[in-house]
Amino acid sequence: MDPRVRAPEFRGRGWLNTGGRPLHLADLRGKIVILDFWTFCCINCLHVLDEMRPLEEKYGDVLVIIGVHSPKFEHEKDPEALAAAVERYEVRHAVLDDPDLEMWRQYTARAWPTLCLIDPEGYLVATVAGEGHAAGLAKMIDSLIETHSAKGTLHRGDAPFVPPPPQATDLRFPGKAIVSPDGGFLVSSSAQHQIVELAPDFTVVRRIGSGNRGRNDGAPSLAQFAEPQGLCLLPAPVAEAVGYDLVVADTVNHLLRGVALADGSVTTVAGTGRPWRSAPEDPEKSRALTVDLSSPWDLAWYDGRVIVAMAGVHQLWWFDPTEGTAGVYAGTTVEALRDGPLGEAWMAQPSGLSTLPAGQGAAGADDRLWVADSESSALRFVAGGALHTAVGQGLFDFGLVDGPATEALFQHPLGVCALPDGSVLVADTYNGALRRFADGQVSTVATGLAEPSDAVLAPDGSVVVAESAAHRLTRLAPGTLAAFAGEGAGQRYRTERPATRLGAGPVRLDVMFSPPPGQKLDDSFGPSTRLEVSASPPELLVSGAGVTTDLTRDLVLSSTVPGGVLQVVAQAATCDADVEHAACHLTRQDWGVPVEIGPDGAVTISLALFQHDQPAG
Helix, strand or coil, rough: CCCCCCCCCCCEEEEEEEECCCEEEHHHHHCCEEEEECCCCCCCCCCCCHHHHHHHHHCCEEEEEEEEEECEEEEHHCCHHHHHHHHHHHCCCEECCCCHHHHHHHHHHCCCCEEEECCCCCCCEEEEEEEHHHHHHHHHHHHHHHHHHCCCEEECCCCCCCCCCCCCCCCCCCCEECCCCCCCCCEEEEECEEEEEEECCCCCCEEEECCCCCCCCCCCCCCCCCCCCCCCEHHHHHHHHHCCCCEEECCCCCCCEEEEECCCCCEECCCCCCCCCCCCCCCCCCEEEHHECCCCCEEEECEEEEEEHHHHHEEEEEEEEECCCCEEEEEEEECCCCCEECCCEEEECEEEEEECCCCCCCCCCCCCCEEEEHHHHHEEEEEEEEEEEEEECCCCEEEEEEEEECCCCCCCCCEEEEEECCEEEEHHHHHHEEEEEEEEEEEEECCCCEEEEEECCCCCCCCEEEEEHHHHHECCCCCCCCCCCCCCCCCCCCCCCCCECCHHHHHHEEEEECCCCCCCCCCCCCCCCEEEEEEEEEEHHCCCCCCCCCCCCEEECCCCCCCCEEEEEEEEEEEEEECCCCCCEEEEEECCCEEEEEECCCCCEEEEEEEEEECCC
């Protein structure tokens, strides 16, 4: 990258968190700027939002972070949905709404998330993709501060952030709900960082958690969560043995928490609080409090254990409360849609789980674990030691289509509810609908819901939906499960992210990585770099698939496949150079690169994991 490349001007539909004032690059001259290209469906983007919080706090007088929202799903283009997401995830910086991906193209982004660093004189000095870059960016910011303080081109002062007015509701962006032992409901109120117990009529009985973001254990008024989601009641004998009744997926803390319902006390039962970056030493079985988790999103009791939808790494994990152990259950960490044995299947941000207790369903209905695989807009299930797809076509195909399962489409579903008759309800979040899968067919049960994130069957037989964006639980009217063709059924979408045009035959893949200032590649625990390449459909890739330690790869693309998605997973391990007690860092990114094959296509493809020049003086 030329160190004197001028950063392109801001373009987009509008601004959030600025009090309605549009921003221009000239307004930020004298400040260090990070552009964060994100989309609110993407778990990796949410991880980066959390990674940026310490930088915003430490460098608040010299650093301006601008979130550039570049949507994947159709629903994410809705400005009201974006405004809700900015509040939901406590985004504390200005956000540019870029529904047509103008900024995405201007800055040649290829992946969510992508971060671009701009110096105080308005020049682009670094582009990075993926997670784990906070330490490297901090080093570069320190260098920019030193350089531009000496030049007199650094201006200190507040960032152009104007918070939205606070709203008071009983629930705030409820994520998941389950029936409580007394017939009411337990709900994760994610933006309030609490578990809320409701009576059957939805009145608040009590709150577990102080309401402040954090990770303290203790009494309900002192305990803290960070955007909790999934909830799972343990079987009575297990609960009695371990001393807690409820397991909570404490999503942004990357923890599982145990709650004793008698007094509401909270303990940490799994996770270190560090986000997962690489495989545990023994992925089959590890002490639960020593393993790193990654955005656990939902929980279900299945196969004698708690199964965890580990959205952050596109896997299912298991947790054994009695033994205090945890391990990988399904998935490889590759983000895509592929069925097969549990250890070989691919998933894409699993976010909802449901199963029936043994003996409570029709024949064959109680031996499946149902999964809402959100980024592939798919309904999937575990049975017979394998992962199967009931409905879903891939990462970039979605919509609101009823009919045979082979043709039906969802749009980023987050919740699923198995019913005793063998059918399954799907909280079709970005379609604002409740859908039903039965006998190989999908029908629409209800529409007009505000980002439904879960559904639960109440003791009286009614269906209760967590309407996340409406901040409430909603009980559907009796008879609602009698399916109807919902308004808008038949809409089909496909992600409009520009495809990379490549030629058939030999293609050179180059993942660009240079250690951040003050760091060096670290091979203390094995090779410092890793590159995994695959394709969907697999026939797209004639050769070049697999895992190597080199960040370049010679591929051969098929001349008979018109296009598809190249799946590229790269990581690099670094450590601080020339310091005592050096810290280790691992950066990682999973690209799903849409490609089309043509005679005039390129013969090289370059992806930036961490590409930079030393800040120019």
